[in-house]
Amino acid sequence: MQPEKYIDQYRHALLNDVIPFWMKNSPDHESGGFFTCLDREGKVFDTDKFLWLQCRQVWCFAMLYNQVETRQEWLDTALSGADFLQKHGRDARGNWYFSLDSHGNPLMQPHSIFSDCFATMAFGQLYKATGKEEFKNIATGTFYNILKREENPKGIYSKAVPGARPLESFALPMILCNLVLEIESLLEPALVSEVIERGIDTVMNKFYKPELGVILENVSPDGSFSDSFEGRLVNPGHGLESMWFMMDLAERTSDELLAQRAVDIAIQLVEYGWDPVHGGIFYFMDVKGNPPQQLEWDQKLWWVHMETLITLLKGYLHTGDERCAYWFERVHAYTWSHFPDPEYGEWFGYLNRQGEPLLTLKGGKWKGCFHVPRGLFQCWKTLEAIQSKVSLNV
Structure with missing residues (x-):
């Protein structure tokens, strides 16, 4: 090779x-978070926000900041997405929703444990980038919650x-x-x-x-x-x-x-x-x-x-x-x-x-x-x- x-x-x-x-x-500069439904040219064709993708994008920009170059615009992008997630991403028990509307109102219940997985990744990378304890606590708290749900990931949302x-x-x-x-x-x-x-x-x-x-x-x-x-x-x-x-x-x-x-x-x-x-x-x-x-x-x-x-x-x-x-x-x-x-x-x-x-x-x-x-x-x-x-x- x-x-x-x-x-x-x-x-x-x-x-x-x-x-x-x-x-x-x-980036959604009005409500926070990210638009991910983008057509071929990059135009937004739907404004719903899916937690998998919100968290993954926070992770991506924080990872680039940590491992490629400390560009402030990358960190700011990650922090903006994290702020939206902190305000709107979880239910009262700390489980991460599957989807939200553009303003952050929940659309679909937290049936997917993978929302939690990607939230763990996102806030773990942000802690590496910033050293902020709140990000560490979100990452570890979510990870422990995943382990608790591991035997029955869908819980009450299982159709079986x-x-x-x-x-x-x-x-x-x-x-x-x-x-x-x-x-x-x-x-x-x-x-x-x-x-x-x-x-x-x-x-x-x-x-x-x-x-x-x-x-x-x-x-x-x-x-x-x-x-x-x-x-x-x-x-x-x-x-x-x-x-x-x-x-x-x-x-x-x-x-x-x-x-x-x-x-x-x-x-x-x-x-x-x-x-x-x-x-x-x-x-x-x-x-x-x-x-x-x-x-x-x-x-x-x-x-x-x-x-x-x-x-x-x-x-x-x-x-x-x-x-x-x-x-x-x-x-x-x-x-x-x-x-x-x-x-x-x-x-x-x-x-x-x-x-x-x-x-x-x-x-x-x-x-x-x-x-x-x-x-x-x-x-x-x-x-x-x-x-x-x-x-x-x-």
């Missing part, structure tokens, strides 16, 4: 395209009949593996170790099925396979994203075996999810090859490809596995020839199977200022680390 071929591309896209797009079009086909979802244990590293310095070391050990075991031994070569989205509480729509569901992008979380944990603990195992699983997943006809990675698949329940199963999504690029680069950095280099080149070529919008900036999010934009929006209910900038940053820095490693070995 020749990292110097790509470093400027990822850095330039982050700092001169994607971040300026969101800085220009997203109690006891009827109980299933555990991959999403929460996956994200906890990353979340605990985000706020590690704010937590007791024993708790950090416990969450990490449990997370690695859950991801690698419960949801990953070596006999199938995939990570399942849902399993029975004992880890067994459920032959149902939910139990057969594979989201290759989710599995691939989780593998760079595993690699970060492996780096933290100098666990070379875990790093190599994560690489092996990542290669299995990208080979499994790759569309052999049109290229790109499928959104959803049925592990038995049955028709998926999700009608959007064959779409090609921005975040799936961005997370895959991160995983492949980190895999190459940590192990030197040439399969990572091969697949990085392949996924990079597909991603950069389909998702970036050279006319109006930022990236398209949703392509059909043939790779044509289904929607030209740059942000909506699910796509915001997160996966693209985080991915560009991670790839840029990982490529620099690979370059340094190569230089040392010459």
Whole structure:
């Protein structure tokens, strides 16, 4: 691999395209927070505010301030979003809502524990940037609340009949593996170790099925396979994203075996999810090859490809596995020839199977200022680390 071929591309896209797009079009200067429903040109087409995306954008600008450059405009953007969240984001019990109207009035109950996850990330980064105790308290208090809800994340908002086909979802244990590293310095070391050990075991031994070569989205509480729509569901992008979380944990603990195992699983997943006809990675698949329940199963999504690029680069950095280099080149070529919008900036999010934009929006209910900038940053820095490693070995 020749990292110097790509470093400027990822850095330039982050700092001169994607971040300026969101800085220009997203802030709500009247009510606070961010507009995330932006059309191709960046014009607001809906003013509802979704907590996932509000928190993620606060995190993004605070992270850039902490790790790239102490630009005051980045910190001010993060602080503005945080102020809106502090005023409007939580119910009386401290749970974070799913959505608000433009003025901050709640629209949808706090049914999603991922609002809490992203709030933890946001205020953890802001504490690093400012040292303000109130941000630390919000981050840690929310994290402890997540752990309390871990066994029953949806609580009273669950639609399932109690006891009827109980299933555990991959999403929460996956994200906890990353979340605990985000706020590690704010937590007791024993708790950090416990969450990490449990997370690695859950991801690698419960949801990953070596006999199938995939990570399942849902399993029975004992880890067994459920032959149902939910139990057969594979989201290759989710599995691939989780593998760079595993690699970060492996780096933290100098666990070379875990790093190599994560690489092996990542290669299995990208080979499994790759569309052999049109290229790109499928959104959803049925592990038995049955028709998926999700009608959007064959779409090609921005975040799936961005997370895959991160995983492949980190895999190459940590192990030197040439399969990572091969697949990085392949996924990079597909991603950069389909998702970036050279006319109006930022990236398209949703392509059909043939790779044509289904929607030209740059942000909506699910796509915001997160996966693209985080991915560009991670790839840029990982490529620099690979370059340094190569230089040392010459």
